[in-house]
Structures are given as C-alpha cells and as structure tokens.
Amino acid sequence: MDRFSAIDNLKGVGEKSRKLFEKLEIRTLDDLLTYYPRDYRKFEEPVQIRKLQSGQTVAVLAQALRPLTVQYVKRMQITTAQLGDGDGAVMARWFRMPYLKNTVHPGQWYVFYGKISQKGANLVLDQPEIYQPAQYEELQKALQPVYMLTKGVTNHMLTKLIRQTMESVDLSRDFLPSEVRERYQLAEYDYAMEEIHFPRDEHHLKLARERLVFDEFFLFILAIRAWKEQTSELENPFPVEADPLDDIISRLGYQLTGAQQQVWKEIRQDMSGKSTMNRLIQGDVGSGKTIIAFLAMILAARNHLQSALMVPTEVLANQHYEAFTRLTIQQGLPIQAVLLTGSMTAKQKRAAYEKIAAHEADVVIGTHAVIQEKVVFDRLGLVITDEQHRFGVRQREALGEKAGKMPHTMVMSATPIPRTLAVILYGDLEISTIDELPSNRIPIRNCVVNTSYRKKAYDFITKEVQAGHQAYVICPMVEESEMIEAEDVISYTEKLKTELPAQICVEYLHGKMKPKEKNEIMQRFLENQIQVLVSTTVVEVGVNVPNATVMMIENAERFGLAQLHQLRGRVGRGGDQSYCIMINGSENGQNQKRLDILNRSNDGFYIANEDLRLRGPGELLGVRQSGAMEFKIGDIYADAQILKNAGKEAERIRREDPELLQEPHRDLKKRLEIYMRNELKNLSL
C-alpha cells in the first residue's frame, strides 16, 4: 500500500464508508493524511460550579443530585440533571438523549464537558459530554483532533482510519531538501504528520503545522511556476483584435474608474497577446468587477468567440444574465446570451445546449456544474469564473479538449490579497487589482449597537423605505433552534411584518429554499416589490440591488469579519447614502472590539489585517481565517512569514536547479509531479 492507494484498502472501509468519505473528498490515503483537523480540543482542568460563566466551554466535576428527568417540549425529549459539586449547583440538559436517565447514576462522580449558557436567571450546561474522572484525566494529557465531518462520518472513525494509515504507509522519506529544512528549522515530515493529527501538546503542534504550511506554499509556488512555464510556451489559440470598445464604454452612463481602465487594458493586451490569458482580477466589494467581465465577453464575441461566465449561485447567474442582456439591448449589440442553471427544465436546458453548439449563443452565463458537464461549444474562447470555483489544470485541459483549444481564463476574486503576497504566489504576472471604488460612492455609515437599539433601527428602516429605498436584515439561522440562541429568518420575518407598517412588504430568503423560489424572491426584491428582505448569508456574494441602502445584521458577533464586510458590501452600491447596523447579541467585550474594526473602516484590506492583529497568529491553529485562497492548512495572512520563506526557497531552487535534477532534489521532483497531477486542481489560476 502506498499513500496514493484508495481508502478501501484500509480495514473497515467498505462500499458504504467509501461513498461517505467521497463526500469529504477523501478518496486516497493521501487525502486522508492531509485531511487536517479543523481544530483541536484541549480538555482543561474542571471548574468549580460557583465560578461558571455564560459562554464558556468547560469541564465540571460533579454528581447528579437526584435522578435525571425526561420532559417533552414540542415532541423533543429533553433530559435534565441537577448537578452539584458540594459547593454549587447547576442544571445540565440534553436533547434527544433520554437513555441518559439510566446511565448517569445519582451520587456518582462524573466529568461533564460542555457549554454554559444563560437561561433566564440561571446558567445551564448544554449537551455536555460525560466522562469517568479517570478517563478524563487521560484525555487531558494530549490535544484531541477535531475533524470536519459529514453525516455518517464521526470524529472517532476519522481518527481511527488516520491512525491506521500512518501505521501502514511509509512516511519516513522527506522530500524537502535537508538544506531547506535546516535553514528554517522545519520539522521532519513524518514527525509533522504525527503531530498534526495527534499532537502531544501545543508546542509540538505548532512545529508540525509550520512544516506543513511551508510544504503547502512551497509546492504551490513551484507548481504554479512550472505550469505557467508550460502554458506560456503555447501560442495564443484565440488572438483577438484588441478593440478598446470605446463605443460601448462611452454609453455606460458612468466613467470607468482609473483602476477599471487599467485592468481593462491588461485584459485586452492579454487576449491579443502571444499566449493564452490567465488572469486573476481582484477587487474589493462593489469595486465594479462585473462590467470588466462583461467587456471581456463582448470583446470575445466581436471576435467570433464564445464565452462562459460561471458564478456560484443561481441568484447571481440570473442577476448577471439580466444585467448583460440589459446592456446588449440598451446598446443594440448583436450579441446573444443564454442562461444555464440547475433549476431550468430539461427542455429549457436542451434549447440552451443547442444554441451553444450552433454558436447562436455567444455568451453563456450559469452556475458551474451545468457548464462543466454537458455543454458542447462551437468555439469557446473565454472562461470567467470566481475564486472558489476556479478551474484546475485538469478541468481546464478537459475544457480545452472540448473546445479544441485552451480558452482564455479570468478568475474574479472579491477577497483581495495584498500585492506583495499575491506576487509571491503567482509571480509578477497576471494579477489585476481594482483598488479604487467608483467616485459616486458615499462611504457607508456604520454602527455597532446592542439589541435594545432594534426599535430605533426599525423606525430608521421605515423612514428609508418611505424615501423609496430598500433594506436587508441578516439573521444567522434559518429556523428557530432549541440549541442555539440566535435570530432566525423565519420568526424574524413574522416579527418584522407586525413591527413595520403594513404597506411595507417583508419577505425572507434562505439557502434551504428551492432555487426557483429564491430566484423569484430576488427578482421581486430587485423590482422593489419587496422592500425588506430578511435573509441568511445567501446574499453575501455578489448580489447587486443598488437601491438597497440599509443592511441590518442580527447577531453580528457570529460572523467573521470578512463575511460581515461582504454582507455590508450589498449596500452602498448606488449613489445614495447607505447604512450598516450591526447588532451585537453578546456581552463579550472581545466581540465588541472585533466589530469596532468594521465600524471604523470600509476597506477590505485594512479589515483583514486588523482582524489578524486582534486575534494574533497564535490563535489560528486550524481555523481558516481570511477566506482568501483555499489552502488546506496555510493561511496567507497569518502565515505570511512562512509564505515569504517558501517563496524565497522556491525561487532559489528554480534558479539553481530548474529541472530538479540534482540529487537532493530527487524526491522533491517526484512529489511535485504528483502535486501537479493531483492537487493543483483547486489552486491553479
């Protein structure tokens, strides 16, 4: 067995688990080994009951003071216990676990491990795990890995299989040249693998992580460079006449910003240049990336090329399709666009496929899955996609095969990374940054307030709606939950319908709705038939309703800063003063501090950096922080120094031994080939 064997070679993995693991994209032993924990649990010393505070996750050494009781609330069994440690008492409760009544014996000591929350005037211990004291002491000795799971796969299953894999695969060969390892005092590979999954303590974990982050960046940089070298040798199969499209731009109704003009120039040069375009366009929320994509598609169409624009959601696909069609009609352009999304009927899809194959459609706008599988193009010359769904080398080759030749590609990113880091990752070429907002923008006014401010916020929303504007209200949950105290879209909509004047139309939107329903709601919101849209974060990416001027976010403390910044970016997109009201639903001072960063600034780069400064890199173990670039373990901000080191070494090796022929680079060469074959898929430009 080697590390690229399929996981069904492991004991205990049959057809059923193979399918489950597939959902986590775990197919080979290597996938399993690099399925790093998303977090680690440390079992701290038990805390005395009288010292408990709401919000903590703690262990309590206690006895049940009397037999447990089981009650039914809305058909759900809730088991409760009164726990005491001789000095204080607290209630514990479990949902859907009535059997605990027979397994937790009054008078015996257990360790209860769970989260403390406030219930009315009292504290409760929610859903605690239960351990024998000796067992708990054993657990305290090490950090426990916590993996991202899916239904049917438990943490225990993953832990066991990873252990089994480590015992059956030889990890002792280290592909990193020892010279590099020594220069940065990086841990050895087998040690790093052991300690990342089963760390003895935080110190060992840190060393392991540093090594693996280095690997990840190092291989990425080497692979991207090698791949670029290969592709830049290919001649541009679809050279275009670099028409600046001045006729179209002059009729847009606004001036392109300097940054947009610059990026547009770079794209034109690429598409008319010697080799195929491969460009990353980064721009902060609302910086006007869409029109740039549209211009590129129009340029392609004028040169008899088809283009595909792929976006992550149907709502966005519809939005772009409509905006593009509006533009072509307004300007009288003879360019045909078709929409292609999962919720279209088979007949509609077939009609679209036929138009695409016959080159009656110049532009295809849709969600990813559809376009990747079925569509046959006549002459696909340009593919535009977003950062999360960028094409891998292999997918691109497949597309290229389908189209006969490799199309030009553009990747749009709304989570811009600083140029210094982007250059290390991608080299100096092919990154465009739109670092300027349209001049008609008025900075968004922000406030962070507590729940007592709600009444005022509703009055404010009413006033804005009466002035002809619209508002979003974001809640973290879809439905009410017994377990989590946070606002939910469904009850909140009901509440708002009674709180706001009757003539204001309030509707909701969430990810569990059918695509067709979502599209309808978005369409009505766009047409101002709905004035207040209560939504989960499904509106986070790309939604563009310039008439909306208020973004109210409930339980703002539950969202990451990058996410809040994206949400806020849904307003302030037209020429009107816009507002963002963040409701902080917790009393925790740290949350307030974090939210204050957004309060102070509307600049995405600044926010990402401050977020990092506040948390400190030390706290980032296993936690994805920035949302920028999907690395498995590395975080370009938190690990910027490692990224720089990896970049330096990669450049040196490429200079000194470009073909990796020297003896110390032999294993590296092999590893890189495998990486380019298997892993570059999500990271390639």
Ligand SMILES: Nc1ncnc2c1ncn2[C@@H]1O[C@H](COP(=O)(O)OP(=O)(O)OP(=O)(O)O)[C@@H](O)[C@H]1O
């Ligand atoms: N130069 C400009 N001047 C004025 N308005 C502009 C300009 N460029 C784009 N816009 C308008 O700004 C709004 C936001 O643009 P767009 O939707 O392209 O943003 P984006 O960069 O895609 O942002 P996000 O990442 O938030 O989706 C649109 O309504 C668009 O018509």
